[in-house]
Amino acid sequence: MSDGESDQSAEADADVEAESDADAESDADAESDADAEAEAETDAEAGVETETNADTQPDEESPDQPPVLLVRDDREFLVQPGEEMGTDLGILEVPADVEPGDTVETHLDEAFHVRRLRGPDLFHHFERTGAPMVPRDIGLIIGETGIARGDRVLDTGTGTGVLSASMARAGATVVTYERDPEFADVARENMELGGVADAVDVRTGDLTEELEAGALESAPFDVLTLDTGDAAEIVTHAPELLVEGGFVAVYSPFIESTRDVVEAAREAGLANIRTRETIQREMQFDDRGSRPSTAPVGHTGYLTIARNE
Numbered sequence: 001m002s003d004g005e006s007d008q009s010a011e012a013d014a015d016v017e018a019e020s021d022a023d024a025e026s027d028a029d030a031e032s033d034a035d036a037e038a039e040a041e042t043d044a045e046a047g048v049e050t051e052t053n054a055d056t057q058p059d060e061e062s063p064d065q066p067p068v069l070l071v072r073d074d075r076e077f078l079v080q081p082g083e084e085m086g087t088d089l090g091i092l093e094v095p096a097d098v099e100p101g102d103t104v105e106t107h108l109d110e111a112f113h114v115r116r117l118r119g120p121d122l123f124h125h126f127e128r129t130g131a132p133m134v135p136r137d138i139g140l141i142i143g144e145t146g147i148a149r150g151d152r153v154l155d156t157g158t159g160t161g162v163l164s165a166s167m168a169r170a171g172a173t174v175v176t177y178e179r180d181p182e183f184a185d186v187a188r189e190n191m192e193l194g195g196v197a198d199a200v201d202v203r204t205g206d207l208t209e210e211l212e213a214g215a216l217e218s219a220p221f222d223v224l225t226l227d228t229g230d231a232a233e234i235v236t237h238a239p240e241l242l243v244e245g246g247f248v249a250v251y252s253p254f255i256e257s258t259r260d261v262v263e264a265a266r267e268a269g270l271a272n273i274r275t276r277e278t279i280q281r282e283m284q285f286d287d288r289g290s291r292p293s294t295a296p297v298g299h300t301g302y303l304t305i306a307r308n309e
């Protein structure tokens with residue numbers, strides 16, 4: 001792909017993020033959008049075109065087969081087996097029995113390699129609504145809470161659904177609340193695309209309101225994950241939502257809301273309350289020397305972990 005095409009890809013991502021900014025009401029969402037935009041720029045730097053199923057036809061999709069990535073140079077498409085899709089290199093009819101390692105060709109004989117979907121691909125290929133969590137913060141949440149096969153997780157808000165899908169891929173079953181009905185619909189489609197629709201129950205609704213109305217009947221959960229501006233209000237309910245020894249993990253882009261979360265956790269009697277800034281410096285190695293990248297993509301937010309004892 002030419003540099004020009006890379007730029008187009010970055011602009012397309014930036015457009016999606018701008019829409020998310022308009023839709024997302026909380027400042028927290030807007031801040032996370034900026035993070036995602038920075039990450040999209042990183043994609044562009046890496047020269048990866050991350051379109052997801054532009055011009056796809058449902059055709060004869062095979063629901064039993066997991067989705068796969070079609071890769072050629074800097075092009076990547078996440079597709080369902082059996083799907084038909086248009087690309088700039090011709091029409092691709094993805095066989096229903098396609099497998100990682102295969103090669104498929106467009107009607108113009110242009111070849112794409114088939115790759116198995118892995119966790120970080122969700123961030124790049126899901127349709128974006130509420131700002132998705134970046135892979136490193138997902139890794140921190142899974143590592144700090146020990147999310148594993150058999151766990152039940154309550155998550156809010158769903159947004160794009162990258163965190164929910166990643167936890168499901170780690171083996172958990174997830175109940176996730178999204179107050180924006182359109183975002184919830186997109187998230188359900190993303191769960192299908194990520195091959196985790198069976199493990200993630202996307203519920204349309206405001207979790208804070210549900211809790212105040214006493215309407216949530218599926219507690220207790222092993223882990224509660226929160227990525228919303230009103231996380232502190234939900235944290236006050238953590239003892240009734242979690243099993244003994246269960247974890248709450250709150251991602252907050254701003255220090256003010258983080259402080260509210262910590263105070264709410266203390267008042268709720270949670271234990272082992274710890275907050276860490278999530279920050280990483282990318283390193284650059286070139287002919288002149290080695291140093292941290294000067295690109296301003298370091299801080300994404302604050303992660304507060306606490307335990308129900």
Ligand SMILES: C[S@@+](CC[C@H](N)C(=O)[O-])C[C@H]1O[C@@H](n2cnc3c(N)ncnc32)[C@H](O)[C@@H]1O
Pocket residue numbers: 024025026028029032129130131132133156157158159160161162163164177178179180183205206207208209227228229230
């Ligand atoms: C930053 S996004 C979450 C992104 C998600 N963690 C991911 O990885 O894709 C926040 C989402 O929470 C939703 N939201 C905010 N407060 C909520 C609440 N009280 N109940 C349900 N959804 C809420 C917003 O509509 C928004 O879509």
